[in-house]
Amino acid sequence: MAQRSCPACNAPDPGVLEAGLWECRYCGNRWNDPRPVCPSCGTVNELGTEVCVECGEPLTMLSRVFQRHTKQDTPLWLRQSRRRATDVKALAEEGSVGRMAALNEIDRVREQAQAEEHIKRKVRDRRLLTASLALFIVLVCLGVAAVIIASAK
Numbered sequence: 001m002a003q004r005s006c007p008a009c010n011a012p013d014p015g016v017l018e019a020g021l022w023e024c025r026y027c028g029n030r031w032n033d034p035r036p037v038c039p040s041c042g043t044v045n046e047l048g049t050e051v052c053v054e055c056g057e058p059l060t061m062l063s064r065v066f067q068r069h070t071k072q073d074t075p076l077w078l079r080q081s082r083r084r085a086t087d088v089k090a091l092a093e094e095g096s097v098g099r100m101a102a103l104n105e106i107d108r109v110r111e112q113a114q115a116e117e118h119i120k121r122k123v124r125d126r127r128l129l130t131a132s133l134a135l136f137i138v139l140v141c142l143g144v145a146a147v148i149i150a151s152a153k
Contacts, residue, residue, distance in 0.1 A: 007031055036060075040077045 006014050006024035014024045023030045036045050036059045038052035045053055050063040057077065058064040 040080065 005012050006022075006027060006029055008029040009024060009027040011024055011026040014022045021030065021032055035047055036049060037043070038045060038055060038057050038059060040057040041052060041055045043052055043054040045059060050060055051058055058066075
């Protein structure tokens with residue numbers, strides 16, 4: 001598979017300025033290379049090639065029209081997109097499961113905090129009831145004592 005590289009420094013993957021005019025990202029060299037590059041796999045094909053030698057993707061408009069009318073296999077880019085769609089769907093499902101697990105964990109922590117708060121409230125209410133009962137008993141005892149003292153006079 002022939003990949004395009006800079007003729008000056010031999011750096012891989014130069015950036016394209018416009019169709020056929022390339023500029024090296026490393027040394028800044030510019031050159032004109034009219035050889036077609038496959039849009040699907042990035043293979044540099046020879047001049048006059050109608051179909052990519054690596055993947056079979058049509059390189060010219062004429063070969064695309066010809067392929068469409070002869071009902072050949074679907075283009076490589078479409079097959080790749082369809083394959084990626086299942087991967088994307090699987091990733092989305094995996095992300096959804098992860099988000100649901102995180103939400104379940106948040107809910108579990110919230111419910112645990114609510115249960116702890118309920119226990120604290122019960123203990124506080126029990127203490128308040130005990131203190132109120134003790135105060136009531138003391139007041140009753142004082143009342144009884146007052147009645148006894150008043151009757152003894």
